Amino acid sequence: QGDRTPLIAGNWKMHLDHLQAIAFVQKLSWGLKDVRHDFGEVEVAVFPPFTDLRSVQTLLAADKLSLTLGAQDVSPHESGAFTGDVSAAMLGKLDVRYVLVGHSERRQGHQEGDDTVAAKTLAAHTAGMVPVICVGETAEDLETHGAAAIPLAQLAAAIAPLPADAEFVVAYEPVWAIGSGQAATPEQAEDVARALRESLRDLRGDDVATATRILYGGSVASQNVAGFLRQPNVDGALVGGASLKVDEFTRIVQFKK
Ligand code: PEP
Numbered sequence: 001q002g003d004r005t006p007l008i009a010g011n012w013k014m015h016l017d018h019l020q021a022i023a024f025v026q027k028l029s030w031g032l033k034d035v036r037h038d039f040g041e042v043e044v045a046v047f048p049p050f051t052d053l054r055s056v057q058t059l060l061a062a063d064k065l066s067l068t069l070g071a072q073d074v075s076p077h078e079s080g081a082f083t084g085d086v087s088a089a090m091l092g093k094l095d096v097r098y099v100l101v102g103h104s105e106r107r108q109g110h111q112e113g114d115d116t117v118a119a120k121t122l123a124a125h126t127a128g129m130v131p132v133i134c135v136g137e138t139a140e141d142l143e144t145h146g147a148a149a150i151p152l153a154q155l156a157a158a159i160a161p162l163p164a165d166a167e168f169v170v171a172y173e174p175v176w177a178i179g180s181g182q183a184a185t186p187e188q189a190e191d192v193a194r195a196l197r198e199s200l201r202d203l204r205g206d207d208v209a210t211a212t213r214i215l216y217g218g219s220v221a222s223q224n225v226a227g228f229l230r231q232p233n234v235d236g237a238l239v240g241g242a243s244l245k246v247d248e249f250t251r252i253v254q255f256k257k
Contacts, residue, residue, distance in 0.1 A: 002075065002178075003098060003210065003211075004212075004213050004235045005040070005042070005043050005235075006039050006041075006042045006043065006057065006213075006229060006235055006236045007042075007043045007044075007045060007169065007213055007215060007235065007236035007237075008042060008043070008044050008045070008225075008236055008237050008239065008252060008253050009044075009045045009046075009047060009070060009098070009132065009171075009215065009236065009237070009238045009239065009243075010044075010045070010046045010239050010243025010244075010249055011047045011072065011100065011103070011217075011238060011239065011240050011243060012047060012048050012049065012052075012072075012243060012244060013049075013072070013208070013240060014049055015049075015244055016049070016052060016244070017051070017052070018051055018052045018054075018056075019055075021048050021052035021055055021056055022055050022056070022059055024163060024198050024244075024246060025056055025059055025060070025065070025067065025148040026044065026059070027246045028046075028067070028246050028249065028250065029063065029065045029066075031246060031250035032044060032066075032067075032250060032253060033234060035079045035250070035253055035254050037254075037256075037257075039257055042236075042253060043068060043236075044066070044067055044068065044253050045067065045068040045069065045070045045098055045099070046067055046068075046069065046070065046211065046243070047070035047072050047098070048069075048072075049072065050071065050072075050086055050185060051075075051101075053069065053071060053091070053096065054094055054171060055239075056069060057069060057072050057094045057095050057096075060095070061095070068097050068098065069094070069095055069096050069097060069098075070096060070097065070098035070099065070100065071086075071091045071096045071098070071099045071100070072099075072100050072102065072103070072119050073086070073099070073100065073101075073103075073106060073120075074086065074087070074088050074091060074099045074123055074124050074129075075087050075088070075120070075123065076116055076119030076120045076122075076123050076141045077123070078123070087123075088123040088124050088126065088127030088129060089127050090103055091124075091127065091129065092127045092128050092129055096129055097129060097130060097132070098129065098130050098131075098132050098169065099120070099124040099131055099132065099197075100128050100134060100156065101117050101120040101121050101124065101131045101132065101133055101134065101136040102117040102120075102121075102133055102135060102154060102158055103134045103139075103173075104172035104173060104175045104178060105178075108175075112213060114153075114154060114157035114158065114214075115157075117133070117157065117158050118157055118158050118159075118160055118161050118248070119161075121133060121158045121159065121161070121162060121168065122161040124156075125162055125166045125167075125168070127165075130167050130168060130169060131168045131169070132168070132169040132170075132215075132238070133154075133158045133159070133168055133169070133170050133171065133178070134156060134173050134217070134238070135150070135151040135152075135154040135155050135158070135171070135172060135173070135196070136150070136151055136154075136168065136172060136173040136174045136175050136177075136178075136218070137149070137150040137151060137174055137175065137176075138150075138175040138176060139175070139176040141175075142158060142174070142176065144200065147174070147188060147191065147192050148195040148196075150190070151172055151192055151195075151196060152195060152196065152199050155196055155199065155200075156172060156199065156203060158238055159203065159204070163207075164204065164205075167211075167212075168212065168222050169212070169213045169214075169215060170193050170196055170200075170212060170213070170214045170215070171214075171215040171216075171217050171238040172189065172193055172196060172215065172216055172217070173216075173217035173218050173238060174188075174192075174218050176183055176218075176245065177217075177218025177219050178217070178218050178219070178240065179219070179240060179241060180218075180219055181219050182219060183218055183219035183220060183221075183224050184216070184218055185227075186224075186227035186228050186231050187231075189216040189228050189231060189234055190231035190232070190233055190234060193214045193216065193231065193233035193234050194232075194233045196214055196233075197209050197214060198210070200212055213236055214233055214234060214235055215234070215236040215237055215238045216228045216231075216234050216236075216237055216238070217237060217238030217239065217240070219239075219241075220237045220242060220252065221241045221242045221248065221252070222242070222248055222251035222252050222254075222255075225252045225255045226255045226256055226257060229255055229257060230257055236250065239252060
């Protein structure tokens with residue numbers, strides 16, 4: 001796996017208000033403080049709703065907690081008359097390091113196409129953050145095109161505007177596996193992750209392909225996480241539902257290879 005530090009990311013979606021978020025992060029940090037892996041470091045990130053970011057940032061800074069902060073979305077625009085949008089610069093000011101872009105719940109529920117995802121990816125990068133680019137096929141895509149075609153096209157479109165040295169993370173999330181309890185098998189995840197890395201090699205060269213972390217997401221739980229993390233091209237997990245239970249998320253972070 002080269003030098004890629006595994007990343008376990010918790011996408012809270014629209015759950016936990018800022019008071020609940022504070023209690024949650026305190027418990028999570030307590031649970032994680034003694035977690036050690038014999039293969040080295042694991043990075044743990046949480047992606048709370050916008051209204052929680054300031055509270056969580058303050059808590060992480062005051063207690064010197066080692067969690068990394070992520071946001072679930074970003075405006076493609078720099079500033080201006082965009083009611084309801086939150087800019088990348090605003091997120092950067094809150095010590096946000098990662099920004100989810102292209103999550104299927106935004107592609108489907110908010111009709112975000114590849115152009116919007118690319119603009120958001122660029123906005124996050126330009127403001128100094130690392131976009132976490134979500135790609136994945138629906139059940140219908142899987143039948144029609146196989147597993148990898150849609151994720152590869154979505155990734156190519158999202159990174160097109162990025163400069164050659166830009167850092168980004170890829171999250172392979174088959175849409176049929178999200179929130180369904182029906183995770184992909186580790187082999188299915190590895191096949192697409194390998195194809196994504198190969199395509200990064202073609203598009204961006206060896207260094208980017210080797211350095212870029214590719215996560216798997218879709219019904220990850222403590223019972224199945226290790227199977228994914230054992231795959232040579234899977235460098236972490238994007239966890240939705242199971243990231244909202246402190247004990248379960250702690251067990252996920254504690255995965256054994
Ligand atoms: C997600 O929302 O990114 C996700 C993977 O959800 P879940 O883990 O609940 O399938």
